[in-house]
Amino acid sequence: MLVGIQNLFAAIPATYLHSVGTWLAAILTLLVLSYIVGYMPLYRLAGHLFIGVSSGYAAGLAWHTVLWPRLQLLIVDPAQYWTYGLFFALGLLLLTRGIGPLSGLADLPMALLFGVGAALALVGAAMGTLVPQVGVAITSLAPSSFGGGATGWALAIDAALLLIGTLLVFASFHHTQATEDRPAPGLRLLSRAGIVGRKILLVAIGALFSGALISFYTVLAGRIQFLISDWGAAIAGMRF
Amino acid sequence: MIVCPNCQHHNHKQATHCAQCGQPLADAVHCVCPSCGALNPIDGQFCQRCLTDLTVPVAQAPTVPRPEPTPEPPKVDSGKKESAPQAQKPKTPERPARRKRRDCKDRSAQREIAPLPDPAEGREPKGLEGGLAELGGDPLAGVTDVLPLETAVALPHRGAPPSELRSEHEEQEDAHLFSSLASEPAPLTAAAQQVLPPLRSKLPRWLKLVLSLLLLLAAGVPSLSPGWLPGPLTPSADTSKLLSVLSSLGSDAQILVAFEYGPDHAAELDPVAERILEQLADQGVQIHLLSTEPAGLGLAQRMLHGSDSLQMGLDDEQIQVLGLLPGREIGIRTLMRSVEGAFRLQTVASGPHGTDLTHTPTRISGFDHVILVGDDSRILRAWIEQAPSTLHPLAVVTAQVYPALVPYKASGQLSTLTQGPTAAIELQASTSRQITPLGATDGLAALFVVVLCVAILANVLPTKSNNTR
Numbered sequence: 202m203l204v205g206i207q208n209l210f211a212a213i214p215a216t217y218l219h220s221v222g223t224w225l226a227a228i229l230t231l232l233v234l235s236y237i238v239g240y241m242p243l244y245r246l247a248g249h250l251f252i253g254v255s256s257g258y259a260a261g262l263a264w265h266t267v268l269w270p271r272l273q274l275l276i277v278d279p280a281q282y283w284t285y286g287l288f289f290a291l292g293l294l295l296l297t298r299g300i301g302p303l304s305g306l307a308d309l310p311m312a313l314l315f316g317v318g319a320a321l322a323l324v325g326a327a328m329g330t331l332v333p334q335v336g337v338a339i340t341s342l343a344p345s346s347f348g349g350g351a352t353g354w355a356l357a358i359d360a361a362l363l364l365i366g367t368l369l370v371f372a373s374f375h376h377t378q379a380t381e382d383r384p385a386p387g388l389r390l391l392s393r394a395g396i397v398g399r400k401i402l403l404v405a406i407g408a409l410f411s412g413a414l415i416s417f418y419t420v421l422a423g424r425i426q427f428l429i430s431d432w433g434a435a436i437a438g439m440r441f
Numbered sequence: 442m443i444v445c446p447n448c449q450h451h452n453h454k455q456a457t458h459c460a461q462c463g464q465p466l467a468d469a470v471h472c473v474c475p476s477c478g479a480l481n482p483i484d485g486q487f488c489q490r491c492l493t494d495l496t497v498p499v500a501q502a503p504t505v506p507r508p509e510p511t512p513e514p515p516k517v518d519s520g521k522k523e524s525a526p527q528a529q530k531p532k533t534p535e536r537p538a539r540r541k542r543r544d545c546k547d548r549s550a551q552r553e554i555a556p557l558p559d560p561a562e563g564r565e566p567k568g569l570e571g572g573l574a575e576l577g578g579d580p581l582a583g584v585t586d587v588l589p590l591e592t593a594v595a596l597p598h599r600g601a602p603p604s605e606l607r608s609e610h611e612e613q614e615d616a617h618l619f620s621s622l623a624s625e626p627a628p629l630t631a632a633a634q635q636v637l638p639p640l641r642s643k644l645p646r647w648l649k650l651v652l653s654l655l656l657l658l659a660a661g662v663p664s665l666s667p668g669w670l671p672g673p674l675t676p677s678a679d680t681s682k683l684l685s686v687l688s689s690l691g692s693d694a695q696i697l698v699a700f701e702y703g704p705d706h707a708a709e710l711d712p713v714a715e716r717i718l719e720q721l722a723d724q725g726v727q728i729h730l731l732s733t734e735p736a737g738l739g740l741a742q743r744m745l746h747g748s749d750s751l752q753m754g755l756d757d758e759q760i761q762v763l764g765l766l767p768g769r770e771i772g773i774r775t776l777m778r779s780v781e782g783a784f785r786l787q788t789v790a791s792g793p794h795g796t797d798l799t800h801t802p803t804r805i806s807g808f809d810h811v812i813l814v815g816d817d818s819r820i821l822r823a824w825i826e827q828a829p830s831t832l833h834p835l836a837v838v839t840a841q842v843y844p845a846l847v848p849y850k851a852s853g854q855l856s857t858l859t860q861g862p863t864a865a866i867e868l869q870a871s872t873s874r875q876i877t878p879l880g881a882t883d884g885l886a887a888l889f890v891v892v893l894c895v896a897i898l899a900n901v902l903p904t905k906s907n908n909t910r
Binding site for chain 1: 822848892
């Protein structure tokens with residue numbers, strides 16, 4: 202059947218397929234943009250199509266590139282690739298999650314999956330993020346360390362600002378309040394530093410948000426460009 | 442302590458079944474609503490589910506059988522020792538009318554109080570002093586038996602005196618008050634406005650539509666602009682470094698490119714990915730593609746088959762699609778240990794789905810450079826964290842995740858870090874290729890101006906209308 206479908210598509214001229222693809226993409230783009238008017242069935246249709254197609258594509262790709270080749274290895278030479286049999290058995294145990302009396306069997310592969318994943322993520326975060334970032338944060342503030350001169354001073358000031366900003370943001374996560382019986386002037390200073398730290402945090406979040414905004418508008422501009430250039434060319438090339 | 446209604450065994454306060462006969466003890470601490478059957482606290486006046494008055498006579502609710510009234514023994518309340526006259530109020534037969542109305546309470550009270558050793562059974566009540574005298578010389582012996590029952594009957598949050606000590610009128614007042622409170626709509630809006638600042642009023646529908654159309658117009662400006670402003674931007678330091686790295690590669694170089702983005706950011710990252718692949722094709726290096734997401738692999742294959750310039754510049758042996766690398770951290774970790782282990786498919790002639798790894802380095806250190814093109818900071822972080830410290834990938838990311846990855850560039854874990862649209866424009870300018878409409882400076886400037894105006898309109902107008910109101 203798949204071969205038949207492939208032959209069918211092969212028989213269609215490439216230019217027609219390209220035109221059909223362009224029209225399909227343009228219609229789906231317009232369906233998504235119909236959200237401007239409101240939450241319409243057309244928008245929902247496009248959303249369902251996207252989710253369905255992407256899920257189907259992911260399942261097909263996982264079968265063809267991950268599961269089927271390994272299954273072949275297991276079938277051809279089970280003595281050498283017996284470990285794949287173990288992995289397939291664990292995968293099959295995952296499917297018992299939906300069967301009431303057997304649902305407990307799915308705990309074993311889930312535990313393996315989450316345990317190994319969490320361990321790798323934890324070690325990776327510690328060794329790949331925490332240690333290197335702390336190492337970079339510990340830096341000299343002397344201008345001579347940066348080569349001296351105006352550039353050295355500028356870089357030293359930059360490093361100092363980085364250090365101060367880091368400390369202020371750390372202070373913003375300190376929530377202990379000074380009380381009347383325990384005035385603790387250090388705590389008051391810390392809470393005031395935390396206020397400044399929160400402002401710095403807001404600026405950082407604003408930078409992240411502006412980056413997201415630029416990203417989304419770039420995508421939107423790309424879609425509009427597609428509608429104007431590609432779809433426009435397809436419409437202009439039509440013969441009535 | 443809960444007394445079993447069946448065998449009178451004294452069970453633990455939190456027991457659900459009798460330890461002696463196995464009888465369920467749920468009825469001993471709850472009463473059943475005659476209307477909906479829900480279990481309610483024993484001293485509840487209204488059903489928690491349907492707000493039915495639980496104090497109505499059983500005759501009006503025939504679904505719940507009413508037990509025969511039994512004479513209630515005198516109840517000794519340690520907290521009311523001083524008010525002896527009230528506590529010793531005799532349980533005369535004049536009370537059954539009220540006891541019928543409080544059926545649920547009385548049933549449980551019977552179950553819990555019935556098994557108590559009652560020295561005054563069959564006699565007329567003689568008050569507290571008389572009762573204590575009947576108990577013997579140690580009055581605390583009787584009190585210790587009663588106290589746990591009191592705590593079992595009365596819920597902790599109810600500080601009201603026992604119902605026997607309250608008048609009929611008081612209970613009716615309470616019932617009316619509770620009924621009115623339960624039937625009134627909760628004034629949450631006013632309370633929320635006291636706690637939270639008043640929310641900004643929503644924009645009218647027509648204004649939303651106008652602003653959305655303005656945004657669409659702004660997004661279309663790059664495609665329609667005639668090119669008023671001169672020239673693209675000067676390449677940034679990172680883009681220049683990326684370009685110099687790509688330009689310095691020899692024909693025997695091995696490059697691993699990870700497509701870690703989906704179709705939702707394809708418009709942002711496709712141009713720069715295509716420029717990078719074109720540059721690599723011009724250098725004649727061996728390119729290996731992979732992705733940890735199915736969509737990324739699909740985009741890579743679409744680019745290879747859909748780009749005319751790539752098809753012209755690349756030959757089949759120059760590019761190798763390794764495939765999907767599932768498992769995120771686990772998959773990347775496996776790849777870092779052994780490329781062959783991550784894509785161990787070459788031993789079987791698996792037809793069109795097989796991957797030929799004969800020209801692929803067996804270890805990650807065999808690649809000259811690793812290029813990450815991604816839109817998800819978590820996946821990119823996984824690459825950085827799972828990679829050996831000697832690996833310094835070249836990253837091209839969306840503007841959205843760029844700020845989150847700047848620290849890795851500062852720490853040297855990333856060799857270069859560039860934003861997608863900017864890098865595309867700069868690479869186009871540096872390689873003297875044709876500038877796409879998105880790369881036109883005036884188009885982006887116009888987009889920025891319109892977006893800024895829309896943002897001001899969308900934020901100032903509602904505030905102004907709120908103030909005038």
